[in-house]
Amino acid sequence: MNRFPTAQVLNVHERFFLIDCGEGTQLQLRRQRIKLGRLNHIFISHAHGDHLFGLFGLVATLNLLGQQSDIHIYGTKSLETTLQHFRENYWQDLRFEVIHHPINTKVNQVIFENNSMTVETIPLKHRIPTCGFLFKERPWKKNIIKSKIQEYNISVKDIQRIKEGENLILENGEIINNDKLTEKPFKSRSYAYCSDTAYNTKIIPIIENVDLLYHESTFLSKDASLAKSTGHSTAEQAAKIAREAKAGKLLLGHFSARYKNDSIFEEEAKKVFEESIVVNDGDQFPIPLSRNT
Amino acid sequence: MNRFPTAQVLNVHERFFLIDCGEGTQLQLRRQRIKLGRLNHIFISHAHGDHLFGLFGLVATLNLLGQQSDIHIYGTKSLETTLQHFRENYWQDLRFEVIHHPINTKVNQVIFENNSMTVETIPLKHRIPTCGFLFKERPWKKNIIKSKIQEYNISVKDIQRIKEGENLILENGEIINNDKLTEKPFKSRSYAYCSDTAYNTKIIPIIENVDLLYHESTFLSKDASLAKSTGHSTAEQAAKIAREAKAGKLLLGHFSARYKNDSIFEEEAKKVFEESIVVNDGDQFPIPLSRNT
Numbered sequence: 186m187n188r189f190p191t192a193q194v195l196n197v198h199e200r201f202f203l204i205d206c207g208e209g210t211q212l213q214l215r216r217q218r219i220k221l222g223r224l225n226h227i228f229i230s231h232a233h234g235d236h237l238f239g240l241f242g243l244v245a246t247l248n249l250l251g252q253q254s255d256i257h258i259y260g261t262k263s264l265e266t267t268l269q270h271f272r273e274n275y276w277q278d279l280r281f282e283v284i285h286h287p288i289n290t291k292v293n294q295v296i297f298e299n300n301s302m303t304v305e306t307i308p309l310k311h312r313i314p315t316c317g318f319l320f321k322e323r324p325w326k327k328n329i330i331k332s333k334i335q336e337y338n339i340s341v342k343d344i345q346r347i348k349e350g351e352n353l354i355l356e357n358g359e360i361i362n363n364d365k366l367t368e369k370p371f372k373s374r375s376y377a378y379c380s381d382t383a384y385n386t387k388i389i390p391i392i393e394n395v396d397l398l399y400h401e402s403t404f405l406s407k408d409a410s411l412a413k414s415t416g417h418s419t420a421e422q423a424a425k426i427a428r429e430a431k432a433g434k435l436l437l438g439h440f441s442a443r444y445k446n447d448s449i450f451e452e453e454a455k456k457v458f459e460e461s462i463v464v465n466d467g468d469q470f471p472i473p474l475s476r477n478t
Numbered sequence: 479m480n481r482f483p484t485a486q487v488l489n490v491h492e493r494f495f496l497i498d499c500g501e502g503t504q505l506q507l508r509r510q511r512i513k514l515g516r517l518n519h520i521f522i523s524h525a526h527g528d529h530l531f532g533l534f535g536l537v538a539t540l541n542l543l544g545q546q547s548d549i550h551i552y553g554t555k556s557l558e559t560t561l562q563h564f565r566e567n568y569w570q571d572l573r574f575e576v577i578h579h580p581i582n583t584k585v586n587q588v589i590f591e592n593n594s595m596t597v598e599t600i601p602l603k604h605r606i607p608t609c610g611f612l613f614k615e616r617p618w619k620k621n622i623i624k625s626k627i628q629e630y631n632i633s634v635k636d637i638q639r640i641k642e643g644e645n646l647i648l649e650n651g652e653i654i655n656n657d658k659l660t661e662k663p664f665k666s667r668s669y670a671y672c673s674d675t676a677y678n679t680k681i682i683p684i685i686e687n688v689d690l691l692y693h694e695s696t697f698l699s700k701d702a703s704l705a706k707s708t709g710h711s712t713a714e715q716a717a718k719i720a721r722e723a724k725a726g727k728l729l730l731g732h733f734s735a736r737y738k739n740d741s742i743f744e745e746e747a748k749k750v751f752e753e754s755i756v757v758n759d760g761d762q763f764p765i766p767l768s769r770n771t
Contacts, residue, residue, distance in 0.1 A: 187508060190535070208535040209502040215480060234568055238535045242483070242501040245527045263567070270563045274556070275527055 189466050190235035191439060193399070194219055195320055195376060197302055203227045204318060204378050210239030211246050217467055221247055226297065228304070229260035230380060231290075231315035232267070241271050248279045255282040259296055259304075261314045262287045290316035293391050307391050309382035311416040317379035319392060327367040337361065369476040376472065377432075380439050383413060384422040389430045396472045398432040399464075401439040402450055408441075417441075420450040424457035435461045436470065482759050483528035484732060486692070487512055488613055488669060490595055496520045497611060497671050503532030504539050510760055514540055519590065521597070522553035523673060524583075524608035525560070534564050541572045548575040552589055552597075554607045555580045583609035586684050600684050602675035604709040610672035612685060620660040630654065662769040669765065670725075673732050676706060677715040682723045689765045691725040692757075694732040695743055701734075710734075713743040717750035727753045729763065 190207025194214070201224040203210070214221060224247075230236055244256060258268065268285050276283065288296050288306055291314075297304035300323070307317035326348045334344065337353060347353060353361040377392040380401035392398060403417035412419050418426075420437060427435035435458055437450050444450075447463045454461035464470075483500025487507070494517045496503070507514060517540075523529055537549060551561065561578050569576065581589050581599055584607075590597035593616070600610035619641045627637065630646060640646060646654040670685040673694035685691060696710035705712050711719075713730060720728035728751055730743050737743075740756045747754035757763075 187505075189505065208532065209505055212480075212482065212502055232567075234535050234538045238531070238538075239501065241534075242527050242531045267563065267567060270560070274525075274560060 188438075188440075189213055190239070191380060192236075192239060193378065194224075197320070197322075199223065200225075200301075202304075202320070205230055205236040205380070206239040206243060207235045208238040211243045213466065214243075221250060222252065225254055225256060227256065227258045228318050228378075229258060229264060230309070230317060230378070231311060231313055232261055232263050233313065233381070236380075237264075237267075241275065244271070244276055244279070244283055248276070248281070251280075253280050255284055257284050257286060259286045259288055261290055263314070288316065290314040305391070307377065307379060307388050309379060309388070310385045311381045311383065315381060317377060317382070317388070319395070320376045320378075322373040322375065324373050325371040327363075327370045329367055333366045337366075339366075369478065371474045372477050374472045374474070379426075381417060383416045384418050384426070386426070386429070389426060392426075392430045392432070394431050396433040397436065397470060398427050398430065398434070399436040399438065400426055402437045402454065403439050403441050405444065405449060405453055408443075420453040420461075421457055424454035424461055427454075427458045427461070432458075433460065433472075434470070436464045437461060438464045481731075481733075482506055483532070484673060485529075485532060486671065487517075490613070490615075492516065493518075493594075495597075495613070498523055498529040498673070499532040499536060500528045501531040504536045506759065507536075514543060515545065518547055518549060520549065520551045521611050521671075522551060522557060523602070523610060523671070524604060524606055525554055525556050526606065526674070529673075530557075530560075534568065537564070537569055537572070537576055541569070541574070544573075546573050548577055550577050550579060552579045552581055554583055556607070581609065583607040598684070600670065600672060600681050602672060602681070603678045604674045604676065608674060610670060610675070610681070612688070613669045613671075615666040615668065617666050618664040620656075620663045622660055626659045630659075632659075662771065664767045665770050667765045667767070672719075674710060676709045677711050677719070679719070679722065682719060685719075685723045685725070687724050689726040690729065690763060691720050691723065691727070692729040692731065693719055695730045695747065696732050696734050698737065698742060698746055701736075713746040713754075714750055717747035717754055720747075720751045720754070725751075725753075726765075727755065727763070729755055729757045731757045 189209045191205045192207050192210040193204040195202040201219055203224055206227060265285055291308050293306055295303050295305050302323060303321050305319040307319055309315045309317050329344055329347055347366050350363055352363050375395045376397045377395045378399050400423035401418055402420040402423040404412040404419045406419045406421045409419050423437060437454055451461055451463045482502045484498045485500050485503040486497040488495040494512055496517055499520060558578055584601050586599055588596050588598050595616060596614050598612040600612055602608045602610050622637055622640055640659050643656055645656050668688045669690045670688040671692050693716035694711055695713040695716040697705040697712045699712045699714045702712050716730060730747055744754055744756045
């Protein structure tokens with residue numbers, strides 16, 4: 186065991202999104218050779234130290250490394266006083282702004298969107314205001330079959346229209362159906378991050394059909410009452426959420442230090458949901474592209 | 479390279495004293511299997527993140543692990559607002575107090591004493607108020623030679639007197655000189671911690687004859703002007719301090735990330751002071767006991 190506290194990096198087309206920032210995050214980022222210059226957005230699920238206390242040093246280090254572009258932090262309102270304390274006492278000489286976007290953890294809403302994806306909050310049940318994050322790729326456009334461009338001498342303008350789903354009308358009036366010109370588009374991929382939380386079936390419709398689900402499993406079933414009283418989940422409960430949400434894969438983490446052996450978490454979860462995996466520091470989980478059928 | 483930021487543990491007769499507390503300190507303490515229950519005193523040289531940002535999580539973890547006894551922090555006055563921020567926002571449920579003992583970094587004075595040692599401040603020159611710490615064992619009492627106790631049938635009361643240096647007077651009036659009854663006492667050992675600081679010869683009389691000296695060496699001589707402007711030292715300067723102070727050994731650390739190779743620091747220092755050593759995460763340096771001659 187002896188893991189670092191929580192932090193994850195989501196790589197979306199080589200832009201990096203940091204999810205939670207436990208102590209030691211900057212060390213792990215360096216060890217994993219993540220390009221820090223491509224990291225501008227940090228999502229904080231809740232203001233407990235094991236998800237937050239790496240932020241203070243990370244911001245200082247980004248500055249040392251010559252970062253110029255602003256850092257955007259998405260976290261609960263309570264974070265503001267801490268950010269302000271560090272702005273006033275430790276971050277006086279930053280070349281960039283640390284901008285806080287306070288989020289309401291009680292509702293499911295989009296808090297970020299760009300060209301390639303959206304981020305939604307997932308309301309969670311913990312001892313303090315907490316939410317998870319759902320990252321969704323935007324719909325991919327159809328891919329035009331390259332040989333068809335030559336075959337029909339298709340103009341750039343028409344290529345665009347065909348990608349949007351239109352048919353091609355040849356000069357002789359013949360209509361070539363869109364299906365004959367295009368491949369099915371890639372499926373939009375999604376990732377859901379749910380930590381820390383008690384067992385909460387209300388999140389199931391929000392994360393339905395997610396490709397990859399990280400769900401905390403601090404405890405084993407034999408300590409379910411402890412999980413409930415501390416606002417955490419068991420491996421079995423995490424697996425139930427994954428099964429009901431029809432997730433592609435379930436990643437398990439945030440294990441209590443009381444257990445000496447990780448593999449039991451995987452065993453317990455697999456009884457409910459076969460695609461369950463215990464994660465270790467530095468593990469990577471690519472979500473492969475696949476086409477709609 | 480890729481080291482953790484600064485933190486050191488001094489083991490004085492199995493009581494542990496933490497010196498600085500950079501991010502990730504609690505992780506390293508666990509990896510080195512330091513008994514956290516024996517750690518109650520934390521000395522912070524200055525309020526820069528790479529010497530401080532591990533404190534917030536360490537205190538929280540000590541509480542999780544069941545710590546009951548108070549934590550005493552020795553640091554600059556400016557630390558108080560940060561400690562108060564964490565007391566109010568993150569350390570509300572501690573079973574112990576986090577007590578701050580503000581120190582004046584501009585003078586050399588004793589700030590801690592117990593049965594076995596004293597701790598003095600070493601005023602340093604850095605960009606913000608900073609001091610080093612000198613840990614000195616108290617003088618050891620003389621050791622009585624065991625065979626002499628039987629030989630002269632010495633009483634417990636007399637043993638105590640002999641250890642203090644007195645002679646033994648036998649019932650027949652004969653005087654046995656103290657030197658014949660005792661071994662020379664152990665030498666008092668000392669450790670000086672000097673980080674961060676520009677080259678500052680004023681510290682030499684304070685740390686004179688120290689057994690083990692840690693002195694920062696952020697830069698190499700070729701970047702001496704950068705060292706000066708940022709309030710740091712070169713390896714050569716650290717070695718000069720060690721030589722002039724007649725230190726036993728010099729430990730070098732706090733290397734700038736601009737250098738890819740540690741060994742150059744040792745090479746540079748050894749030209750001035752042979753007993754120079756580059757330190758790595760987890761290294762231990764015992765100071766062996768030896769008798770006065």
